Amino acid sequence: MTDATTETIEADILVIGGGTGGPMAAIKAKEANPSLKVVLMEKANVKRSGAISMGMDGLNNAVVPGYATPEQYVKEITVANDGIVHQKAVMAYATGSFPMIQYLDRLGVKFEKDGSGEYNMRKVHHMGTYVLPMPEGHNVKKVLYRQLRRLQVAVTNRYMATRLLKAADGRIAGAIGVNTRTSEFLVVRAKAVILACGAAGRLGLPASGYMFGTYENAANCGDGYAMAYHAGAELANLECYQINPLIKDYNGPSCAYVTGPFGGYTANNKGQRFIECDYWSGQMMLEFWRELQSGAGPVFLKMDHLAEETISEIEQILHTNERPSRGRFHEKRGNDYRKRPVEMHISEIGFCSGHSASGVWVDENARTTIPGLYAAGDMASVPHNYMLGAFVNGGIAGADAASYCADLDLPAFDEGDLLAEQERVLAPTRRADGLTPHEMEFKTRRLVNDYLEPPKVTAKMEIAQRRFAEIRDDLSALCARDPHELHRALEMQSILDCADMAAAASLYRTESRWGFYHLRVDHPETNDEDWYCHTMLFKDAAGRMSHRKREVAPYVVPVEAEEMAAYHQLRVKAPQAAE
Amino acid sequence: MPIITQSSSAAVVIDDAKCIAEKGCTVCVDVCPLDILAIDEGRKKAFMKYDECWYCMPCEADCPTGAVKVNIPYLLR
Ligand SMILES: Cc1cc2nc3c(=O)[nH]c(=O)nc-3n(C[C@H](O)[C@H](O)[C@H](O)COP(=O)(O)OP(=O)(O)OC[C@H]3O[C@@H](n4cnc5c(N)ncnc54)[C@H](O)[C@@H]3O)c2cc1C
Numbered sequence: 064m065t066d067a068t069t070e071t072i073e074a075d076i077l078v079i080g081g082g083t084g085g086p087m088a089a090i091k092a093k094e095a096n097p098s099l100k101v102v103l104m105e106k107a108n109v110k111r112s113g114a115i116s117m118g119m120d121g122l123n124n125a126v127v128p129g130y131a132t133p134e135q136y137v138k139e140i141t142v143a144n145d146g147i148v149h150q151k152a153v154m155a156y157a158t159g160s161f162p163m164i165q166y167l168d169r170l171g172v173k174f175e176k177d178g179s180g181e182y183n184m185r186k187v188h189h190m191g192t193y194v195l196p197m198p199e200g201h202n203v204k205k206v207l208y209r210q211l212r213r214l215q216v217a218v219t220n221r222y223m224a225t226r227l228l229k230a231a232d233g234r235i236a237g238a239i240g241v242n243t244r245t246s247e248f249l250v251v252r253a254k255a256v257i258l259a260c261g262a263a264g265r266l267g268l269p270a271s272g273y274m275f276g277t278y279e280n281a282a283n284c285g286d287g288y289a290m291a292y293h294a295g296a297e298l299a300n301l302e303c304y305q306i307n308p309l310i311k312d313y314n315g316p317s318c319a320y321v322t323g324p325f326g327g328y329t330a331n332n333k334g335q336r337f338i339e340c341d342y343w344s345g346q347m348m349l350e351f352w353r354e355l356q357s358g359a360g361p362v363f364l365k366m367d368h369l370a371e372e373t374i375s376e377i378e379q380i381l382h383t384n385e386r387p388s389r390g391r392f393h394e395k396r397g398n399d400y401r402k403r404p405v406e407m408h409i410s411e412i413g414f415c416s417g418h419s420a421s422g423v424w425v426d427e428n429a430r431t432t433i434p435g436l437y438a439a440g441d442m443a444s445v446p447h448n449y450m451l452g453a454f455v456n457g458g459i460a461g462a463d464a465a466s467y468c469a470d471l472d473l474p475a476f477d478e479g480d481l482l483a484e485q486e487r488v489l490a491p492t493r494r495a496d497g498l499t500p501h502e503m504e505f506k507t508r509r510l511v512n513d514y515l516e517p518p519k520v521t522a523k524m525e526i527a528q529r530r531f532a533e534i535r536d537d538l539s540a541l542c543a544r545d546p547h548e549l550h551r552a553l554e555m556q557s558i559l560d561c562a563d564m565a566a567a568a569s570l571y572r573t574e575s576r577w578g579f580y581h582l583r584v585d586h587p588e589t590n591d592e593d594w595y596c597h598t599m600l601f602k603d604a605a606g607r608m609s610h611r612k613r614e615v616a617p618y619v620v621p622v623e624a625e626e627m628a629a630y631h632q633l634r635v636k637a638p639q640a641a642e
Numbered sequence: 643m644p645i646i647t648q649s650s651s652a653a654v655v656i657d658d659a660k661c662i663a664e665k666g667c668t669v670c671v672d673v674c675p676l677d678i679l680a681i682d683e684g685r686k687k688a689f690m691k692y693d694e695c696w697y698c699m700p701c702e703a704d705c706p707t708g709a710v711k712v713n714i715p716y717l718l719r
Pocket residue numbers: 079080081082083084085104105106107112113114115119120121122123124222223224225259260261262278279280282283284286287315316385386417439440441442448449450451453
């Protein structure tokens with residue numbers, strides 16, 4: 064028996080997450096078939112939610128004719144990920160990249176162009192040229208919102224999805240949402256569901272101790288991974304963590320992708336370059352970590368050698384666009400790019416395919432392993448997706464879901480599943496006292512830092528698993544006194560699920576790979592014989608966390624053995640003096 | 643275990659003289675991705691209710707009267 068207020072609505076397609084990939088999925092589903100009812104469920108407000116809430120500094124991975132071919136891009140991403148990629152999905156992104164840029168351009172998103180109206184591409188990656196700056200990139204969310212309205216996508220703000228619903232035959236049947244301000248339930252029955260809930264950005268604890276001072280939008284706490292897991296979907300390569308080089312304490316990008324093309328670079332405490340390439344990869348992070356270990360740190364982003372006009376241009380971009388509070392942070396510290404390099408550090412861990420190669424497994428059509436369930440953006444397994452990847456793969460998911468729906472009746476779900484979920488959700492509201500969501504989240508994330516951060520040590524990760532199990536027992540004391548606290552209590556449970564997945568996935572792959580992301584002290588070598596494969600994590604029929612290997616599908620773009628090592632030679636041979 | 647309340651400084655500051663919440667404005671509350679702002683029912687002014695800020699700044703950018711100032715939270719300032 065529950066005392067829950069529950070509304071049920073029906074849709075053809077439910078999109079969960081209204082950040083970047085989610086809106087594009089809804090838009091492309093509607094464009095494919097305007098008669099479909101498409102519902103977009105967002106825990107915040109679609110107008111300002113997700114990673115691009117304030118806009119974006121640039122496209123990090125644009126495949127633009129004349130600068131790179133889809134084949135070159137697929138090769139670069141394969142090499143950057145030590146070969147473990149589903150190339151067909153990367154190729155689907157690469158071929159969809161330029162049409163999506165043109166589409167966004169038509170909708171009114173502003174990209175940097177030269178005098179003759181051509182896109183102004185910049186080189187940041189190790190091999191090819193893929194960065195397209197957006198110095199006026201602050202209107203992206205407005206443009207998306209306008210298009211959602213135009214196409215009559217039904218938006219439900221402030222509903223946090225908590226669990227997926229399935230039909231008896233295993234198809235997806237919808238999802239359960241909880242209002243973050245009233246705790247009322249909304250059940251959306253749907254023929255297809257597209258998950259676009261972003262990264263798991265509240266997994267590790269920032270060194271500042273401020274729980275919401277994360278790199279990712281802190282609303283992205285891993286709900287998507289948890290929902291997919293509990294529904295029985297497979298998740299790929301979760302041991303390939305997201306770990307980023309960020310402004311120390313501020314914990315946001317500095318950002319080398321913007322400053323690099325202007326001549327800024329990452330330097331040690333002597334002002335010397337120590338990495339060849341500032342593109343974020345596991346190998347780059349390994350060199351960063353080694354530099355700190357060697358005593359040559361802190362590591363800085365160096366710009367004080369640049370001309371005044373260049374620095375003002377950089378400031379204009381960095382302080383007005385995606386993370387405008389950067390300028391405010393530097394001001395308080397007395398940081399001036401002209402005089403002092405910006406101190407950097409290594410972020411806490413998270414899951415995010417935007418910058419690594421993990422996530423809910425999807426094929427080249429954005430389909431997960433559950434019929435009717437799709438995933439796109441930072442939470443889906445297409446590597447190095449970034450913003451444009453969220454758009455392209457969101458679009459692919461939307462279009463594919465539209466055709467999947469065509470001759471399908473609305474699947475029925477098991478009423479018992481709904482009741483069980485309502486009980487789980489409301490349990491913390493039934494206690495007058497106990498443990499608060501904040502302290503349980505803080506402790507979980509502190510243990511993630513203590514025991515799961517690389518270099519990964521088997522004995523430490525096993526302790527983590529025991530400590531997480533204790534916290535799971537403590538859930539019986541978790542107390543939420545109002546809807547806001549309940550919202551945090553539910554998020555905390557997603558974070559705990561992700562922490563368990565991070566530990567289990569890291570223990571399963573008994574080799575080292577992806578530079579710092581999966582550096583295992585007990586298994587220091589890369590072992591292609593046993594581990595040249597994806598690792599899949601899933602909930603088995605008995606409800607246990609299980610693993611299996613998935614073969615890497617034959618490449619569509621061949622890569623020679625010597626090319627494969629390109630990202631392993633990132634350390635500068637002999638340190639260069641600062642110019 | 644009984645629950646106690648602890649205090650911390652509010653990094654997001656609202657200028658009451660400029661805030662027009664009494665006229666029905668709720669823009670900053672609506673846009674905040676972390677849902678940490680609220681309107682004080684008695685004073686009819688917006689305020690930072692929870693110390694859970696991502697310092698992203700839509701609240702400040704979208705406020706029609708320029709009443710919101712986002713400071714970097716003290717722990718990381
Ligand atoms: C600070 C920063 C800077 C970046 N800079 C760049 C850059 O310069 N160039 C570039 O190409 N990429 C950049 N990226 C990466 C890029 O922004 C992301 O890869 C992309 O936006 C991810 O899109 P998404 O749709 O997966 O996630 P998001 O856009 O984050 O959307 C996820 C949405 O899901 C919602 N949500 C989460 N859980 C639930 C739930 N349970 N129920 C309902 N809704 C939920 C969230 O509120 C959010 O709105 C940056 C990322 C960050 C964080």
